[in-house]
Amino acid sequence: MTYSCICHFFYVPLRPNLCIMLNLREIENLYFLGIGGIGMSALARYFRAKGYNVSGYDRTPSMLTRELEQENIPVSYTSDLGDVEHLSPSTTLVVRTPAVPEDEGKYTWLRTNGFTILKRSEVLGIITRQERALCVAGTHGKTTTSTILAHLLHESHVGTNAFLGGISNNYQSNLLLDAKSDLVVVEADEYDRSFHHLTPYMSVITSIDPDHLDIYNTPAAYHEGFDIYAGLVTDTIVLKQGYRLDGSRLKAKVYTYSGEWQSEARPDFFATNIVVNDGQITFDLVGPKVNGEDLSVSGLTLGVPVWVNIENSVAAMAIARLNGVTPEEIRAGLASYSGVYRRFNIHVNTRRIAYVDDYAHHPTELEASISSIRKLYPTRYIIAVFQPHLYTRTRDFADGFRKVLGKVDELILLPIYPARELPIPGVTSEMLGGKVVEKKDLLSYLRQRVEKLNCPIAVLTLGAGDIDRLVADIATMLHEVER
Numbered sequence: 001m002t003y004s005c006i007c008h009f010f011y012v013p014l015r016p017n018l019c020i021m022l023n024l025r026e027i028e029n030l031y032f033l034g035i036g037g038i039g040m041s042a043l044a045r046y047f048r049a050k051g052y053n054v055s056g057y058d059r060t061p062s063m064l065t066r067e068l069e070q071e072n073i074p075v076s077y078t079s080d081l082g083d084v085e086h087l088s089p090s091t092t093l094v095v096r097t098p099a100v101p102e103d104e105g106k107y108t109w110l111r112t113n114g115f116t117i118l119k120r121s122e123v124l125g126i127i128t129r130q131e132r133a134l135c136v137a138g139t140h141g142k143t144t145t146s147t148i149l150a151h152l153l154h155e156s157h158v159g160t161n162a163f164l165g166g167i168s169n170n171y172q173s174n175l176l177l178d179a180k181s182d183l184v185v186v187e188a189d190e191y192d193r194s195f196h197h198l199t200p201y202m203s204v205i206t207s208i209d210p211d212h213l214d215i216y217n218t219p220a221a222y223h224e225g226f227d228i229y230a231g232l233v234t235d236t237i238v239l240k241q242g243y244r245l246d247g248s249r250l251k252a253k254v255y256t257y258s259g260e261w262q263s264e265a266r267p268d269f270f271a272t273n274i275v276v277n278d279g280q281i282t283f284d285l286v287g288p289k290v291n292g293e294d295l296s297v298s299g300l301t302l303g304v305p306v307w308v309n310i311e312n313s314v315a316a317m318a319i320a321r322l323n324g325v326t327p328e329e330i331r332a333g334l335a336s337y338s339g340v341y342r343r344f345n346i347h348v349n350t351r352r353i354a355y356v357d358d359y360a361h362h363p364t365e366l367e368a369s370i371s372s373i374r375k376l377y378p379t380r381y382i383i384a385v386f387q388p389h390l391y392t393r394t395r396d397f398a399d400g401f402r403k404v405l406g407k408v409d410e411l412i413l414l415p416i417y418p419a420r421e422l423p424i425p426g427v428t429s430e431m432l433g434g435k436v437v438e439k440k441d442l443l444s445y446l447r448q449r450v451e452k453l454n455c456p457i458a459v460l461t462l463g464a465g466d467i468d469r470l471v472a473d474i475a476t477m478l479h480e481v482e483r
Helices: 038-049 063-070 105-112 120-128 142-154 191-197 219-230 308-322 327-336 363-376 391-396 398-405 439-452 467-482
Strands: 009-015 018-023 029-033 053-057 092-096 116-119 132-137 161-168 173-176 183-188 202-205 236-240 253-260 269-277 280-286 297-301 345-349 353-358 381-386 410-413 457-462
Touching: 029 038, 029 105, 038 053, 038 063, 038 120, 038 161, 038 173, 092 120, 105 116, 116 120, 116 191, 120 132, 120 183, 120 191, 132 142, 142 161, 142 183, 142 202, 142 308, 142 327, 191 219, 202 219, 202 308, 236 308, 253 308, 269 308, 280 308, 297 308, 297 327, 308 327, 308 363, 345 467, 353 363, 353 467, 363 381, 363 398, 363 457, 381 439, 391 398, 410 439, 439 457, 439 467, 457 467
Parallel strands: 029 053, 029 092, 092 116, 132 183, 132 202, 161 183, 202 236, 236 253, 253 269, 353 457, 381 410, 381 457
Antiparallel strands: 009 018, 161 173, 269 280, 280 297, 345 353
16 A cells, blocks of 8 residues: 555544544544644645645644645634635545644534544554554653654665654654554553554554652552553564563563563564664664564764664664664664654753753653663763643652652752643652752753752753753853853
């Protein structure tokens, strides 16, 4: 199947025991509620490329919404109905993100006027049933691993389409299209059990550390969510060593992987001969023999030399090799990979000051980020600026946050970013320790601290809220201090 044609009739499960027949031949317009989200914007671009009329709503302008507007995709930022009143329910599909509240004016109007409304995950599910979907699931590492995988495939003779959970630095986009390939790389999001709508051909599962307990309630239920997802995979699962799945649900063959082989059980895929030298990381991939072919690859160089990317790249290379990417293509692709926006991006790197920004917002992710910056800058004084994301996550993992954030030399905290939540009494940034600073005061406070310190410094900004809107200003300020 090519991108010039897609199957036009789908049964789409909306709720248990309730299905609709969706005829894409009769759909002319797609309207996205929450179009500025990273996953929503990729879908909007996909359907725009397919020739549909695409428009949408988001609460506030952002870099992504500005880019969509530059691509002639109209975006509204108000609850005014002017951009939806002309749409017909018979020719319009509405796609929404769970982040849009139930009482949002446009959502209410579209519901009451008979429009077909699907979640983003349901639409992705349709696509995964029409393509051979290579999905990447897990509490941590989804975006980096899926972007590495997409880059390896895109740069090879195999090719791929991709819906990415971040902006690829190689392509300055979260969407890749390839008319000649029936593969599609998809980030499988566990939030709101979204990944249960997917039908993966192959999948990486990077981790199953409990998160989103506002949705799952218990760690056991969170793990069961991954067991259910794994049971949907039709061909192959590449599972991070140390995690277990419910074998009674599985249809797929399971391979294990790790960064380094450190435990008694040998994983199927792992890195060996790792050398860190002058900011460069080289290693070899050890893989199994499959259908008589040794999937190992020697002489690899990480394009983004961050320690955690050894593990992420092993998972990505495993799927790429299983889909026919050659060793030569793997070497070239991994070396040319240039990362993902807000995934350990180095913005300043001088003799005295380094500045790294990272999306990490869970204790395990923070551990990986802080460990990586320690390895890169072992003698520097590390200042971490962290914006906690969600009241429930801050409450549920407060001990873990305190433990890992205590490993930096100085901790600055912003107030909790609420996203979709209302405040919870007693849950504040203060409970994590460190100095709490209002966002509007961060630049001046950070400047004072950096100017006062008479030693090499590494600054690390962390969080999944809106701290990214300060990154450019922080980088500019640090360059000014350096001069």
